Amino acid sequence: MIEIERLTKRYGDTTVVDDVSFGVEEGTITVVVGTSGAGKSTLLRMINRLVEPTSGRVLIDGQDTRSIPEDDLRHRIGYVIQGYGLFPHRTVAQNIATVPRLLGWDRKRIADRIEELLDLYQLDPAEFATKFPHELSGGQQQRVGVARALAARPELLLMDEPFGALDPVIRAKAQDDLLAIQRRLRATIVLVTHDMEEAFHLGDRIAVMDQARLIQYGPPAELLTRP
Numbered sequence: 001m002i003e004i005e006r007l008t009k010r011y012g013d014t015t016v017v018d019d020v021s022f023g024v025e026e027g028t029i030t031v032v033v034g035t036s037g038a039g040k041s042t043l044l045r046m047i048n049r050l051v052e053p054t055s056g057r058v059l060i061d062g063q064d065t066r067s068i069p070e071d072d073l074r075h076r077i078g079y080v081i082q083g084y085g086l087f088p089h090r091t092v093a094q095n096i097a098t099v100p101r102l103l104g105w106d107r108k109r110i111a112d113r114i115e116e117l118l119d120l121y122q123l124d125p126a127e128f129a130t131k132f133p134h135e136l137s138g139g140q141q142q143r144v145g146v147a148r149a150l151a152a153r154p155e156l157l158l159m160d161e162p163f164g165a166l167d168p169v170i171r172a173k174a175q176d177d178l179l180a181i182q183r184r185l186r187a188t189i190v191l192v193t194h195d196m197e198e199a200f201h202l203g204d205r206i207a208v209m210d211q212a213r214l215i216q217y218g219p220p221a222e223l224l225t226r227p
């Protein structure tokens with residue numbers, strides 16, 4: 001459903017993403033893995049057009065993202081970054097309600113969706129809906145960040161080092177939670193990490209980047225590099 005075709009980004013004479021192509025099947029997790037500076041974030045940000053490609057294109061359900069208005073694209077593609085980007089002066093419920101409100105969902109539908117997402121993440125709505133981000137642990141903030149990104153059922157969720165700020169024990173739990181929720185909601189995810197172990201744990205497909213190029217792509221069992 002998502003086709004990434006020959007995406008290339010140059011800054012001056014430097015090519016930071018070089019002719020990268022792969023497809024992302026609906027309901028799967030594709031993990032883009034590679035060392036720092038390999039071009040992973042730039043690739044991810046070209047998918048939602050936060051970065052304009054020098055050449056190449058991205059198709060969502062056959063539709064070129066260039067023909068999709070930017071507002072629509074923001075709703076159709078969720079985005080989670082390290083640090084989660086929660087609005088500090090909005091409650092958990094208000095944070096999760098952000099995109100559904102922009103889309104004009106009615107109050108009942110928004111409240112039901114918030115409850116469903118908090119339940120999925122085992123955060124009791126009665127306790128957590130009215131809390132502010134600073135009242136949450138890092139792991140809880142991470143979960144609310146994902147819940148917010150999934151709220152309006154985006155066709156695609158992009159995650160850039162979403163567990164980078166978590167300590168190892170909480171990170172393992174957060175990875176397992178994400179997998180469970182992804183399977184449950186059949187979400188389509190492209191996740192960026194520098195952690196090969198995380199890639200093998202989460203990826204239905206793994207795309208290995210090195211120095212701007214895609215050097216390997218496939219299901220974990222078929223990759224040459226093992227963690």
Ligand code: ADP
Pocket residue numbers: 011016034035036037038039040041042043
């Ligand atoms: P990764 O996510 O794999 O660490 P990035 O996509 O962040 O890699 O960066 C890849 C390369 O592109 C790096 O060398 C980085 O310095 C460079 N780069 C990223 N954004 C810009 C920019 N706006 N202008 C110039 N160079 C950039």
Ligand code: ADP
Pocket residue numbers: 091093094097107108110111112114115125126129130
């Ligand atoms: P505002 O004052 O901006 O309307 P609220 O905190 O009252 O903010 O509500 C934000 C959204 O979250 C609303 O759509 C509301 O229905 C929903 N909401 C608030 N509390 C809960 C809760 N306990 N469970 C589920 N949804 C909730």
